[in-house]
Amino acid sequence: MTHDHVTATGRHRRRLAVVLALTLAIAALQVVGGLVSGSLALLADAGHMVTDAAGVAIALGAATVATRPPTPRRTFGLLRAEVLAALANGLLLVVLAVWVVVEAVRRWAAPPEVTGGVMLAVAVVGLAANLVSLRLLHGGRHESLNVRGAYLEVLGDLLGSVAVVVSGVVVATTGWVRADAVASVAIGALILPRAWSLLRTVLDVLLEATPAHLDLEAVRRHIGETPGVLDVHDLHAWTITSGVSALSAHVVVADDALACGPDGAVLDELSACLADHFAIEHCTFQLEPAGHTAHEGPHHD
DSSP: OOGGGTOTTGGGHHHHHHHHHHHHHHHHHHHHHHHHHTOHHHHHHHHHHHHHHHHHHHHHHHHHHTTSOOOSSOTTTTTTHHHHHHHHHHHHHHHHHHHHHHHHHHHHHSOOOOOHHHHHHHHHHHHHHHHHHHHHHHTTTTTOHHHHHHHHHHHHHHHHHHHHHHHHHHHHHHOOTTHHHHHHHHHHHHHHHHHHHHHHHHHHHHTTOOOTTOOHHHHHHHHHTSTTEEEEEEEEEEEEETTEEEEEEEEEEOGGGOOOSTTOOHHHHHHHHHHHHHOOOEEEEEEEEGGGGGGOOOOOO
16 A cells, blocks of 8 residues: 555645646736736735745645655655645745735835736636635645645635735725735735644644644553553654554553463454544554563653
């Protein structure tokens, strides 16, 4: 079985490719529209979309790399490439938010002259394309860090398109060109919390924190209730990549439960328990007799 079947990002690779193509096409259209209309807002939004396209390309590339099989040197293959790509996406979002705010301040001081008609037409097309991209990524945003990062970037594009449309309408109807700067600050304020949320999740994975969906004390109770189990210690759970969690534990068992025959199926019971109740299939257990405690190093639980 390849990793493409077990990673969350791999299941959405085709949709990421479609979103990447749409984003690049709209960015090119915005460059042309910005040059024709003289709209710095469109050119800035085009740069925004190119940055996001780079983030989606990173996520797509990581999903492809993560399908490579394990090797003796990298026993989990390159599954963590997805997490590193999500980290890059989060950092791109932070840079983008800061850039938007700085650009908004600059435009407040020196608002550009634009031709509203072309600006609005291109912005509406961009808005429609972003809505399509959001729809494509909506289902996978809770499954994969990379799809979530791409979703947030497209959401930022959508807000950028809305800002251009609104500012274009205001400029065309009232002549108040600073509307674009106000909308840009609002976009930056919306992007930053989402970027921090993504980065926090990535850092939890890299620091091997317990998966957010997993109650480790409940896991401990379930292991302790398995027939033949006397105690559990050094219980650890972590995320390898989106949708792939792992767990290890030292399990103290009664002497008569250490047999590997049909009367001592402790390992089968433990594996089935964690797979059924907690959806963790990659588990490593060290079974120990009660007298082995004296030979153990410091416990880490």
